[in-house]
Amino acid sequence: MTTRHPGLTPGLLLPVRPTEPAAIAVEDRMYRWLAVLRFLLVANTVALNVYRGGFEHPVGGALLVAALVVWTCLISWVYHSFRRRTSFWVAADLIVALVSLALTSAVKEPGYHSTVPGFWIMGALFACAIHWRLYGGLVAAVLLSVDDLLTRGYLSETVYGNYFLLLVGGPIVGLMVDSLLRSAARTAAAERAASAALERTRMARTVHDGVLQVLALVQRRAPDLGSEGVELGRLVGEQEQALRSLIRQQDTVTPTPGMVDLVGALSALERRPGVSVAAPSDGVLLERAKADQIVAVVSACLDNVAAHVGPKAPAWVLLEATRDAVHVSVRDEGQGIADGRLDAAERDGRLGVASSIRGRVAELGGSAELTTGPHGTEWEFTVPRSPRPIVIE
Structure with missing residues (x-):
């Protein structure tokens, strides 16, 4: 069972697709900053692999690093458009991160300490957290940690620290994203409600200064026309009362x-x-x-x-x-x-x-x-x- 949030519609695991324009704008900014982070991470990956070396198969290692650079450019372009940001591409992003971790053992010397992608996998982790919120960040962190542990074959204090950061950071980012999108959707709804209330108040004043004054004048003078005028005055009085009631309802606070x-x-x-x-x-x-x-x-x-x-x-x-x-x-x-x-x-x-x-x-x-x-x-x-x-x- 999923809970509906303002401006969000049901998705694969949680309400994931914002429909409120303000929430979409917030998500756009998140992915743009994620693109900046990914280019910094891929530059760090290239520099560290060149500096450290340790490749048993240098050509394979170079191809793997090149593939990460190409994928970074491609997925950043994909995420730039709200229409292209589908669950397929987010899942593909995570799969690429998992495969790059698994291929490390094939290109590096036995007993390696650092994987080929290194911190680059954070880009896929944060993308899952933005797209699938809490569960997306948690599931991605677990898969990346298990994949690395199975490929590496040992657990050290440093490796444990990396896993801990993944398992804590992914869900927290997901929760923060969910909170930001809810807040954006509610703020936009409140602004629209306030604008609508202001317009209703303006219209009510216009009606009060115009139509109601005329109805009151007709009601006072209608009896001068005789018996038919008395009936006319009664009908006008009922309509005036109904109109005042309607204005009062429209001019109250927005629930x-x-x-x-x-x-x-x-x-x-x-x-x-x-x-x-x-x-x-x-x-x-x-x-x-x-x-x-x-x-x-x-x-x-x-x-x-x-x-x-x-x-x-x-x-x-x-x-x-x-x-x-x-x-x-x-x-x-x-x-x-x-x-x-x-x-x-x-x-x-x-x-x-x-x-x-x-x-x-x-x-x-x-x-x-x-x-x-x-x-x-x-x-x-x-x-x-x-x-x-x-x-x-």
Whole structure:
């Protein structure tokens, strides 16, 4: 099972192919610096093999070193293009490193201390770490170490130190690459969200200064036209309220993945006749499941208002938020709930209030209070913003 990362798509072993342009740009820079490192490494390989010598077959050794130079030029050109950087070429790069280690015993004198490629194999190791992240760096380090040990046939303190650096460096580079690509993808997504939010705010102001002002003017003057004007004013008033609700939803904060702005979700309830929502202007972010349950609780309260007070009876929803909890109240101006009515409904199996309202709030670890009388009915809910265990007494 693989975990999806922002801007990354599934690959051979892990999510390996970035799709976010910002992540691709970061990966491009990594491979460009890897190309610089590879040319330094291949120059070091040529110099050390010329200086140390120790070849039993000098011609074969020279051909092997020449092949490493040619491969360095070829693979650096391949990695320069995102389209060409496929798993095939990365695997081929690792195979070339493994073969060059294995051929060392064929061209060098018995008991050699340094391989022909030497530190050159780091280029293939880092390419696997960039392409396949943690597992790529780890697997490449293990294969290179085992290949060298089997070919060499002995283990010394210096050789062990080289293996240790490979086994530690490969995975660490893979983890760092994964972290950098995630960060680039998330930063780009946040910048796009901020830009979109700024544009929505600009459009909302334009609508407020233009369309809403005209609708308000029509609503005030329409009754002067007679009975038809009264109906026209009512329709215009409904559309004005709906448009204001839409603007409020669009002008709230941009949620992060898995989060919902409770202000926007509750503002959508203003589309119901007679419902008014008062909420903070800067938004209230909650987990999606928790926000959905709170909206369901408020909707159940409004359903009761429509059923027992009237389908167009006025109702007010007030949202307040602190660092630890959200507080929601729903109030109407009906005749109130008669004493014992809720208990009787629960005994008769009608669990609208007990289940839809109190039950949902209890599942969220919150509390619900009911105030009712001739002046109307008001529900007050308090729900913690962070999860806490439900205690059953």
